[in-house]
Amino acid sequence: MRIRTVAPVAAFVAIAALALTGCVDNSTPSSGGSASSSSDVKKDDSLASQLPEKIKSAGTLTVGMDDTYPPNEFKDDNGNPVGWEVELTNAIAAKLGLKVKFAIAKFDNIIPSVAGGKDDIGMSSFTDTTEREQQVDFVNYYTAGIMWASAKGKTVDPDNACGLKVAVQSTTYEDTDEVPAKSKACTDAGKPAVEVLRYDNQDDATNAVILGKADALSADSPVTLYAISKSEGKLQEAGKAFEVAPYGIPVAKDSKLTPVIQKTIQALIDDGTYGKILDKWGVSDGAVKTVDVNAASKG
Known part of the structure; x- marks a missing residue:
């Protein structure tokens, strides 16, 4: 897994078609039904008050992402990140009253950027492993x-x-x-x-x-x-x-942001936003009911 169960996955947004003849064509969009957008998510003042001061004052959540992994995160025709994890990220930020800045990078550069403080979190289908937990903490939000x-x-x-x-x-x-x-x-x-x-x-x-x-x-x-x-x-x-193993959002070790992200995703699960996003993209079989931290080391 993406170190990235599963129902048939429908395509909802286009990514650029590849040039080689006979290649997989991801360019055909599909409407796919409705789900709550980040504009439908209401800010939770209690959760927002728990944010680290640096993020609170900036008003922005910087998120490391490799947008080459459809349907989790990929590019639309305009080069903007889309996918169910993109929608979940936007919902997290909306619940915290923050804007999102996607820092697009190669997959293997994201964890070092989070650990070094360049990015606040990562969202790129990371499999939570005990080895990775030596570098960052993981907020577990899905299984694949x-x-x-x-x-x-x-x-x-x-x-x-x-x-x-x-x-x-x-x-x-x-x-x-x-x-x-x-x-x-x-x-x-x-x-x-x-x-x-x-x-x-x-x-x-x-x-x-x-x-x-x-x-x-x-x-x-x-x-x-x-x-x-x-x-x-x-x-x-x-x-x-x-x-089957847990996906995790990497956060810097022992960061005060980790419990905030954990509580925020749990709130999105409890209010139904999380489930609507997963249902929209056809990936609800990997849904979790309770958000954990560093599940890999807990066995």
Whole structure:
């Protein structure tokens, strides 16, 4: 997972179509029903009063994001960030009476930016792990699994992938942990390794499968299902979702902001805003009822 269960994911906003012939086309928008926008969320003065003074006085929440991971966070036709995590971020800020500044960056630069104080929080489908908790704290707001996809008509078993080429987005959990572990199991058994094909963004990893450069892709389950839905029948599920784990919003270690974000998301769950956002994007199977902090270290 994006170190990023899951119902069929519908596309609601366009991202730019890729130029290669036969590639996945994410350019067709869909209306998809209604959900509460950030303008519908009322400020909670009690929560806002608990913000660190620096953020309170600035009136802005700076959020590190890699907007290349549809349907969680991606670009619309105008290059603006969209997706269900973008909507959730906007709702968090609205509840706290803040404006949002999305600091778009490469995925692996976000946690260092949060830890160093450049960004207030990150929102980019981070899987909460004990290793990452050494750098930042995580406010847990969702759970997701891993899912593979292969070209239509090509049978691929994620548990028997020795010798295959598997496309991943660089620095995701699939890249750093999941696929390498499968490869090691292969070589330990005297079988060919799994070849990991790393790409800077998820669209390129997806298109590697469509173009025949890779046998399969591995990504978070909402992302894989979205890619399949936008592939015009060129991709299919390769097995079911597995290794379900919590997503977390990274916040600087021991920051006074952490409990504020935790309470704010809990308030959005309790008032129904959170559920409406997830329902709109078709990802409600990963919903949580209670917001935790550093769930990975709690087992």
